[in-house]
Amino acid sequence: MLYFLRLKENLLSYLACSNCDGSLDLNVSNAEDGEIMEGELRCSSCAAAFPITSGIPRFANLENVESDKRATAAGFGWQWQHFTQEDERYAEQLLGWLAPVTPEFFRDKVVLEGGCGKGRHTQLAARWGAAEVIGIDLSVAVETAFAATRSMPNAHIIQADIYHLPLRRRFDYAFSIGVLHHLPDPRGGFVSLASKVKPGGHLSAWIYGAENNEWITRFVNPVREKITSRIDQRALLQLSKIPAACLFLATKLVYGPLNKNGPGLGKHLFYNDYLSSIAPFGWREQHTIVFDHLVAPTAFYISRAEFETWWCDIGASDVSIGWHNKNSWRGMGVVK
Ligand SMILES: C[S@@+](CC[C@H](N)C(=O)[O-])C[C@H]1O[C@@H](n2cnc3c(N)ncnc32)[C@H](O)[C@@H]1O
Numbered sequence: 001m002l003y004f005l006r007l008k009e010n011l012l013s014y015l016a017c018s019n020c021d022g023s024l025d026l027n028v029s030n031a032e033d034g035e036i037m038e039g040e041l042r043c044s045s046c047a048a049a050f051p052i053t054s055g056i057p058r059f060a061n062l063e064n065v066e067s068d069k070r071a072t073a074a075g076f077g078w079q080w081q082h083f084t085q086e087d088e089r090y091a092e093q094l095l096g097w098l099a100p101v102t103p104e105f106f107r108d109k110v111v112l113e114g115g116c117g118k119g120r121h122t123q124l125a126a127r128w129g130a131a132e133v134i135g136i137d138l139s140v141a142v143e144t145a146f147a148a149t150r151s152m153p154n155a156h157i158i159q160a161d162i163y164h165l166p167l168r169r170r171f172d173y174a175f176s177i178g179v180l181h182h183l184p185d186p187r188g189g190f191v192s193l194a195s196k197v198k199p200g201g202h203l204s205a206w207i208y209g210a211e212n213n214e215w216i217t218r219f220v221n222p223v224r225e226k227i228t229s230r231i232d233q234r235a236l237l238q239l240s241k242i243p244a245a246c247l248f249l250a251t252k253l254v255y256g257p258l259n260k261n262g263p264g265l266g267k268h269l270f271y272n273d274y275l276s277s278i279a280p281f282g283w284r285e286q287h288t289i290v291f292d293h294l295v296a297p298t299a300f301y302i303s304r305a306e307f308e309t310w311w312c313d314i315g316a317s318d319v320s321i322g323w324h325n326k327n328s329w330r331g332m333g334v335v336k
């Protein structure tokens with residue numbers, strides 16, 4: 001019973017006031033099976049108070065955030081409360097986004113995930129032996145992430161805005177997958193995440209690329225911006241089944257078979273690197289991918305040259321940037 005209480009106290013040593021960086025005092029009003037479910041964190045310097053509800057410390061109030069961030073959080077929050085499935089391929093997929101990071105890299109590290117969604121990667125980091133992993137997200141996806149990681153003593157979820165992280169600079173490693181390009185200022189989110197990594201610690205980020213995605217920026221973006229990100233998510237769930245069905249048939253009947261024994265004939269196909277990479281996923285996962293692309297009000301497609309400037313801006317060393325599936329950029333570097 002005391003185990004979970006200790007877990008939350010572990011978390012406390014990483015938290016700081018998101019207004020003034022002051023230290024936080026904990027008041028517990030309800031603990032269930034030893035885990036703090038309701039309570040409050042109060043800043044000892046500026047007296048700001050942050051509630052803990054349903055087991056999650058809440059540093060962001062969606063009523064008060066800027067409207068563009070709120071719209072993004074609404075779409076993704078709904079998405080990750082609906083598409084809660086797990087898939088055995090998530091580990092391999094995550095390693096593709098994080099390369100050259102391996103599961104062993106996580107061992108004994110204190111890890112931060114910026115924009116954890118339903119917690120699938122927080123879960124993997126905890127499973128791969130992180131000393132502690134803290135997943136933060138602005139949206140109600142934190143409810144799903146909390147449920148997914150609740151039984152893991154080294155995993156913690158908090159609701160926070162990536163621009164106002166309520167955290168001390170105590171992380172050995174921070175990563176962010178598919179989040180920064182959905183922010184109003186992607187570079188600003190990247191810098192904020194980096195600011196929580198200890199000097200000499202590592203940072204990884206994966207973002208949509210501008211290169212090879214002209215067909216998306218020209219034809220899909222106008223539909224996403226004007227229609228699909230604005231309609232009710234339940235309607236989008238149904239509507240997105242049409243492109244998802246086309247994708248599913250193409251990957252199962254064409255891309256999968258033609259790439260079965262290596263690229264071979266497949267290499268002549270449109271967008272082959274990416275589409276063959278998702279061919280093994282089943283219907284639900286492919287539907288999630290399509291929904292995910294259509295629900296976001298904000299999505300930037302970022303060039304390699306621009307991505308490189310982010311790493312320069314934080315003074316990172318040993319930076320390695322790779323073109324992933326010929327449609328996105330993954331980067332890793334050491335924080336100054
Ligand atoms: C495409 S999802 C990716 C989730 C997760 N990284 C994954 O790959 O499964 C983008 C996530 O970023 C979160 N997000 C968007 N804006 C954010 C912000 N300002 N601060 C923190 N999280 C944010 C969304 O709520 C959403 O869960």
Ligand SMILES: [Zn+2]
Pocket residue numbers: 017018019020021022043044045046047048
């Ligand atoms: Zn404060």
